Every structure is written in C-alpha cells, then in structure tokens.
Amino acid sequence: MESSLQSAGLLEQMKLHLSTDAGKEITKKIGLVYQLNIAPKKIGVDEEIFVVDLKQGKVTKGPYNGKPDATFSFTDKDFLSIATGKMNPQIAFIRGAMKIKGSISAAQKFTPEIFPKPSKL
Numbered sequence: 001m002e003s004s005l006q007s008a009g010l011l012e013q014m015k016l017h018l019s020t021d022a023g024k025e026i027t028k029k030i031g032l033v034y035q036l037n038i039a040p041k042k043i044g045v046d047e048e049i050f051v052v053d054l055k056q057g058k059v060t061k062g063p064y065n066g067k068p069d070a071t072f073s074f075t076d077k078d079f080l081s082i083a084t085g086k087m088n089p090q091i092a093f094i095r096g097a098m099k100i101k102g103s104i105s106a107a108q109k110f111t112p113e114i115f116p117k118p119s120k121l
Helices: 006-018 021-030 076-083 089-095
Strands: 033-039 048-053 058-061 070-075 098-102
Touching: 006 021, 006 033, 006 048, 006 058, 006 076, 033 076, 070 076, 076 089, 089 098
Parallel strands: 033 070
Antiparallel strands: 033 048, 048 058, 070 098
C-alpha cells in the first residue's frame, strides 16, 4: 500500500496479523467492516482511505464498496496513538481527535486489542 502515512505501516502489519490464527479469531469475534479516513495533519484534508474488513479478514486501501459498519476520521498521529493504546478512543472522540460515522456499537468494538502489538514502525 503506497502511502506517506506512518499509519500505513501499522495497517500493513494488521494485514499480516489477520492471516494468523490470532487474526482469524478477531475476524470471527468482531465481524464488522471499518473505513478509516486518515489525514496527514488535519482531519478532512488530503485524507487517505483504508478499509479494515473484519468480516473477511483483510485490509485494503481505498473506500469500501458498500456501507461500512463505522467510518472513522483522524490524523495520522492520532490514529497511531489510538491503535497502539497510547490514547483512549473515547477521550479522542470527546476531544474531537476522532470523528465517527455509522454505528456507535460497531465503533466501540474498534479497540487497540484488534491491532497487532507494534514492532518497530
């Protein structure tokens, strides 16, 4: 996935993670599709779009074909903080560091636990 975002490295690891037994467990447990709109500096500006499909266990670049269960918008830095557990997703939402469209119950299942533990990014 060609990208200038640091997040792309984590999403590349996520793609590999989903093909492992632990990843397949996550897919079985969650069974939802998330679209991530990640911006280099400011939400809504020059966003790159990724789809974390936890129904089929894959990560792709580009908008979801259909309606994702939840869509998140954040900056590259904030996404990394949330995905690595450095920032609480609820706090990020309250502070406006993360925007959510779609099902809130689906969004609540999008937690740092679904991500592989980061090796060096």
